[in-house]
Amino acid sequence: MSMKRKSLLCAAIAAAIGMPAAFAAGPQAVIGDSKIAQPPAAAQAGARVIVKYRDGSLESTSNMAKSRVVESAAARSGARMQVGGGAVSARHLRRLGIGADLLRLSQKLDRDGLETLVREIAADPAVEYAVIDERDYALGPARRATEAQPQFTPDDPFFAQYQWNLRTDNPGGIHAESAWDVSTGDGVVVAVLDTGILPEHPDMSGGQLLAGYDFITDAFVSRRDTDERVPGALDYGDWNPVASECYAGSPVQDSSWHGTHVAGTVAESTNNALGAAGIAHGAQVLPVRVLGRCGGYLSDIADAIVWASGGTVDGIPANEHPAEIINMSLGGGAPCDAVYQSAIDTAVANGSTVVVAAGNSNANVANFRPASCDNVVVVGATRITGGKASYSNYGELVDLSAPGGGGGADTGNGGWDGYILQAGSDAATTPDSGDYLYTGYAGTSMASPHVAAVAALVQSALVAAERDPLSPAEMEALLKDSARAFPVSIPSTTPLGTGIVDPVAALDAALEEPCDPEVEECGPEAIELLNKVPVRGLSGAAGSEALYAIEVPAGVNGPLSITSSGGSGDVSLHVSLDAEPEAGAGDWNSTRPGNSEVIRINRPAAGVYYVKLVSVRAFSNVTLQARHN
Missing domain, CATH: 3.40.50.200 (Peptidase S8/S53 domain)
Incomplete structure (x- = not known):
């Protein structure tokens, strides 16, 4: 300058x-x-395809055979060049770091033609997968x-x-x-x-x-x-x-x-x-x-x-x-x-x-x-x-x-x-x-x-x-x-994850010294629940258990509410204060059919509340949340 x-x-x-x-x-x-504005999907038609050939096949070792797979698929799909109507040929460009191969077609095809061609390539017994080499932005x-x-x-x-x-x-x-x-x-x-x-x-x-x-x-x-x-x-x-x-x-x-x-x-x-x-x-x-x-x-x-x-x-x-x-x-x-x-x-x-x-x-x-x-x-x-x-x-x-x-x-x-x-x-x-x-x-x-x-x-x-x-x-x-809780409510229809990234909390958690049972009383290992932050997408096999914990500080006057909701299957909730609950024998329990479980603890004492989520039947996409004032 x-x-x-x-x-x-x-x-x-x-x-x-x-x-x-x-x-x-x-x-x-x-x-x-x-x-x-995003580029429309139809805009991504082109002249390059990525193909992963199966290990042990001739095509996995021969560039000429790799090209023949694409050309044969083009013939089966009826793919033609946009100008002149000639048959599509393919040239091997290089092998990718993931073990797949990049091939260039003799000319661009329109979107429908390219998608049809890729489906035909993927159907070849020698091919593991085929993908259009599209552009991202x-x-x-x-x-x-x-x-x-x-x-x-x-x-x-x-x-x-x-x-x-x-x-x-x-x-x-x-x-x-x-x-x-x-x-x-x-x-x-x-x-x-x-x-x-x-x-x-x-x-x-x-x-x-x-x-x-x-x-x-x-x-x-x-x-x-x-x-x-x-x-x-x-x-x-x-x-x-x-x-x-x-x-x-x-x-x-x-x-x-x-x-x-x-x-x-x-x-x-x-x-x-x-x-x-x-x-x-x-x-x-x-x-x-x-x-x-x-x-x-x-x-x-x-x-x-x-x-x-x-x-x-x-x-x-x-x-x-x-x-x-x-x-x-x-x-x-x-x-x-x-x-x-x-x-x-x-x-x-x-x-x-x-x-x-x-x-x-x-x-x-x-x-x-x-x-x-x-x-x-x-x-x-x-x-x-x-x-x-x-x-x-x-x-x-x-x-x-x-x-x-x-x-x-x-x-x-x-x-x-x-x-x-x-x-x-x-x-x-x-x-x-x-x-x-x-x-x-x-x-x-x-x-x-x-x-x-x-x-x-x-x-x-x-x-x-x-x-x-x-x-x-x-x-x-x-x-x-x-992550810290969002300071502004996020609509349930547009979830944005567990909260806003928090470098201080992340460093504190990463550097926290593990509990030494020889010098202190150690609580059970549990996944931390943050107040008012839902944990989404939970799943488990029948009979599985997962333990969570939320710390309630002194001075909380309102209720502690622990809920599970959504998804499919059947779960139950079991909660105990300062100790891991046994399935079915916690201080508080909710065992309704399905996944809509609710435990409400009025005027909770200060301490760590352990929450055991038990799978009565296999479940998926369940949300777990704990809330207090």
Whole structure:
């Protein structure tokens, strides 16, 4: 940035804060409107398919045989090229890190033709599964911007002025200041699979960025000179100069610099007297570029997931910095498929906790990927009040929520209508076409890295305490169990998980010393219930038992209510104070037929109430909740 430009920008800060919202790349939002445009499913027709051939088959070892399977399926399905009517042929491109293969068809097919072809491929006895190599998109709906200049405060001036999402003095904030007394994420690697990074941004150049890799294999998408993957993760820009360039009805839009914003939430330089703060600012970010112009291909994203976790991808050097946490603020409008699930399972087996954005369509997350996959931490978005952001996807698959911003008036905390402020650029196209600054975004893309960063704080603190880091399953349970209750009621029809991510509570729970029966009286091991926070999606076989516990403080005058509801099957509830209840012989019991059990304890004494959920018959999708005043 030139000195002349700097001086002009200093005078322009106040005006920039009042600018009308601009649109970000990927799904678009008008602030105040709950509708967020997603590329229609019919727009995803293309010329690439992912096929997993069965182990031991000829096709699993011969590229020529792999192509023949696709060509034979095309002949059976009657697939024809859109122009000329010739038969469809297939060329093997590469083997993915999950063991599947990517093949390119001789020409694009329309959506119906491509889906028919994939069904025929999947029906071949040599094939385990077949999936269209569709494109997914960044999930950042809308933004404002202000220039990157220090104000009068000595450190991170925008922290106090704009970063309501991190502070303690706001109902929607995550109280990061108290967590930083314990951990800043030192030694932990967080992979950000996104549009890449602006490594020269002054608030992202403090040593937190690892070299990363560009996994995009289509020069049109990457805007590089070649289809080859390359070291580094420079964001070349994802602008779209032509309407309908990506799909029918896609808009003209500027570059988003989405990956830099997401990475900034994780680990933007902090306490450097410049700009904004990052949550796990002692951690390192591994930027992995998978999104560019018109999004990114499923095949590239799957390989990036495997590589980021330390897995092997043909033709790519080994990742010297495997990520303990992987953040994916991206997605598409389809349920989880075998390609995503296989890549995620590989990453989890390698020890990486995978955190994903729920999506921005104000719809059930079950219909979006990768948020509907197993073994991921799914993050919904809250706004400055702590209530549901209007755009956030919801549902039983959402694990917990975090600040995503948008959809609420400025409460006087400098919240800019509650946008999430991090590093960005005003460049409309290429990285060198503008100036570095800070950008306010709103979306589940912004919520997800809050949770990824908190996971980094926890892992770092455990290692510093000479304790073993958590497995992905243990981390998911910790984050959910330690989430704080929503300060604003969340409608039961749009559940957003167990609460808002709470780094202080997560660290306290992770670092709590296990009970030593030789020096103290230890209570039974139980899953913690939080006051007024439902535990959803419970299931169990006939005869199974699960023990929960809720601590009731002194001075509670109203009743303690413990209920189970919903789902199918038959359960019973048994509750005792300060002791594990026996099935059928608790201090309080509810044994109605079905799953609608209620135990009400008037004027409960202070102590720990143990709740045993017993399966009379196999049950599924049951909700358990404890409430007191």
